[in-house]
Amino acid sequence: MSKPALWTKDFIFVSVSNFFVFLTFYYLLVTLPIYTIEDLQGGGTEAGLIVTVFLISAIISRPLTGNWISRYGTKVIFIISLTLFFLGAALYFFPSTIGSLLVLRFFHGIGFGMVTTATGTIVANIIPDSRRGEGMGYYALFMNLAMVMGPFLGLTAMQNWGIEVTFTLTTLCAFIALGIGVLVQLPKAKEDASLAPKREKMSFRFGDMFEASAVKISLVGAFFAITYSSILSFVSVYANDNGLAEVSSFFFVVYAAVLLLSRPFTGKWYDRFGANVIIYPALVIFAVGMFILSGAHTALLFLLAAGFIGLGWGTVFPSFQTIAIQEAPPAKRGVATATFLSIFDVGIGFGSFIVGVIGGQIGFSSLYFYGSFFILAGILLYYFLHGSNHQVPATTQNLSNNS
Known part of the structure; x- marks a missing residue:
C-alpha cells in the first residue's frame, strides 16, 4: 500500500x-x-x-x-x-x-x-x-x-x-x-x-489558551531547553576562549549537515516504532555531544561535538513537538502548539540567564561538562512525565502480529 x-x-x-x-x-x-x-x-x-x-x-x-x-x-x-x-x-x-x-x-x-x-x-x-x-x-x-x-x-x-x-x-x-x-x-x-464551536464572548480561561495534554511534554522540552540555551548563547564565546574562533562559525554548519543526513531516517523510525525508541538514544547522544564539547580544545573535537548535538537535540526537539500535537484533539492543535512553544521559550529564556550566571562562575568548559549529566537526569523526567505511558504505534503492532 x-x-x-x-x-x-x-x-x-x-x-x-x-x-x-x-x-x-x-x-x-x-x-x-x-x-x-x-x-x-x-x-x-x-x-x-x-x-x-x-x-x-x-x-x-x-x-x-x-x-x-x-x-x-x-x-x-x-x-x-x-x-x-x-x-x-x-x-x-x-x-x-x-x-x-x-x-x-x-x-x-x-x-x-x-x-x-x-x-x-x-x-x-x-x-x-x-x-x-x-x-x-x-x-x-x-x-x-x-x-x-x-x-x-x-x-x-x-x-x-x-x-x-x-x-x-x-x-x-x-x-x-x-x-x-x-x-x-x-x-x-x-x-x-x-475550528472550535464559536462562543458569544472571548474567554480567557486556562483551557482556552493552554492545552492540558501538551503541558507535560512541554515541561520536558523546557527542561532540556535550559541546556540547549547554553549552546545558542555561548558556544561562540567558548570557542573564542579555546582559540577556536576560526571554526566557531562552522559549529551550526556541521549541526545542520548531520540533521540533513539523519532526518530521512529518524522521522520514519518515530512513525514506525514510536517516540521512546527515538528519544531515549537521542538524549544519550545529546549528552555525549555536550561531554565532548566540554573538553573540545581542538577543531576536530569541537566539530565532532556539533555533530553529536545536532543528531541528538535535532531529533529530540521535533519529537517533543510531535508528541504535544498528537495528544491534543484536532480542534486544539493550535492551542497545543502554542502551549509547547510558549513553555519551551520560557526554558530558553530562563536558561540563557541562568547558564550565563553559572558559566561566568565556573567556566563554560565545566558548564558543558555538568550539562551532559543534566541531560541524563532529564531522561528520568521524560520517563515519568511521558515515556512510561508510551503507546506503540498501531502500524508497529500490526507488523508484529503479521510476522
Missing part, C-alpha cells in the same frame, strides 16, 4: 515561509545587539533586553493565538500574523533610540509568536497522521537551516554593506515569508476540524 503524500505543495510552501520567518529571526538575533551598542550607544544590558523583550512578547502572544486559531481558523490568523511580522521587519529603519527600538521589538515579537504558532498548526493539519514524526522532522529541519544561514547572512551584511542594507534584507526576508504564506491553501475539511 502506497504511503500518503508528505511533500505536497502546501507543506513545501508553509515550510519555506517558516524558513524565511526564522531566517529573519536569527538574522536580527546577531545584528541588533551590535547595532544597539555601536549605533545607539547602548551597553550589554540594553543589548540583552533587545532579545529578551522580543521573546517575552512572543511568549505572551502564543496562548492567545492558539485560542484565536480555534475560533477564527488557521489561515486567517496565519496571514494576519505574517503581515504583522512583515510590518515589524519593515520598521527597523526608523527607531533612533533604544527605547523606541524596544517598543518595536515588542511589537515584532507578537507577530513572531503568532506566526510560529500558526505555522505549527498548519503543518500538524496537513501532514498525514501515519507520517507525522517524519513530517515534523522535516519541518523542523527548515528552522535548523535558518539557524545556520541567518547569523551568517546577518553578520556578512553588517560587516560589508552597512546597516541600511542590513535592514533592507530583513524586510525582504519577511516579505518573502508573507508572499509564500499567501499561497498556502489549507484543505477545507482540515480547516473545519481545527
